[in-house]
Amino acid sequence: MHRSPVMNVIQRQVLSHQSRTPTVNKLIAPPCDVFINHRGIDTKRTVASLLYDHLVGLNLRPFLDSKNMKPGDKLFEKINSGIRGCKIGVTIFSPRYCDSYFCLHELAMIVESKKKVIPIFCDVKPSELRVVDDGSVSPLEMQRFSAALEEAKYTVGVTFNSLNGNWADVVTNVAEVVIDSLIEVEEEDQN
Numbered sequence: 001m002h003r004s005p006v007m008n009v010i011q012r013q014v015l016s017h018q019s020r021t022p023t024v025n026k027l028i029a030p031p032c033d034v035f036i037n038h039r040g041i042d043t044k045r046t047v048a049s050l051l052y053d054h055l056v057g058l059n060l061r062p063f064l065d066s067k068n069m070k071p072g073d074k075l076f077e078k079i080n081s082g083i084r085g086c087k088i089g090v091t092i093f094s095p096r097y098c099d100s101y102f103c104l105h106e107l108a109m110i111v112e113s114k115k116k117v118i119p120i121f122c123d124v125k126p127s128e129l130r131v132v133d134d135g136s137v138s139p140l141e142m143q144r145f146s147a148a149l150e151e152a153k154y155t156v157g158v159t160f161n162s163l164n165g166n167w168a169d170v171v172t173n174v175a176e177v178v179i180d181s182l183i184e185v186e187e188e189d190q191n
Contacts, residue, residue: 031085032063034178035115037106040066042094046162047122050171051090058175060182076105083109087185088116090178091152095124098131104145111148116181119157120174126153 034055038048048064055062063082069075079102083089089110097103110117119126131145158177160170 032061032068032082033087033182034060034062035083035086035089035106035110036062036064036092037089037103037110038064038092039094039097039100039103042096043092043122046167047120047160047170048092050167051092051174054171054175055178058179060178079106080109083115084113086110086115088118088178088181090118090120090174092120092122093124093126093129093152093157094122095128097124098129098149101137104131104149105141107152108141108144108148111151112144116185117152117155118174118177118181119152119155120170121157121159123160123162126157129153 036048036052038044040048044066049066052062052064052067063086065079068082069078083106089107091107091110107117129149131142131149133142137145158170158174
């Protein structure tokens with residue numbers, strides 16, 4: 001599937017937006033196009049970083065904690081700001097994803113803020129994902145996390161098996177979905 005005309009449109013929009021940003025605002029991190037929600041121990045050194053680098057290469061502005069945060073940043077403040085400023089969220093579900101409070105918090109914020117979610121099911125089936133109440137979070141947070149997870153599980157996503165899949169193919173396919181989704185969001189915003 002050839003996407004160069006679409007990429008040219010997205011790149012022009014991004015460059016146009018950046019050129020209109022006052023110099024003072026360039027000192028503040030610009031909002032991101034795509035927030036990459038993932039479980040670092042499972043996917044940071046593979047699909048999350050590869051996707052981030054690929055999207056940057058396409059002149060998009062992805063948010064990945066290890067790439068966008070620096071020492072001294074307030075964790076929740078920076079992450080919450082990244083989610084609020086993004087246009088879409090890519091959620092990389094993995095075997096230990098639901099063990100992470102941060103992953104579930106980010107997912108809940110993405111869903112609650114009505115961002116489009118693009119799930120990647122990496123080495124895990126949607127039916128295997130569930131929030132386990134270990135008593136460490138309040139009942140209200142359990143409800144938020146469970147609702148967000150259920151919504152994401154029933155969203156069409158990309159399935160990937162790292163044992164016999166090709167990383168380059170999954171990253172390219174997800175990037176195409178991201179581009180299509182960004183175009184949809186831009187068109188909806190203009191209407």
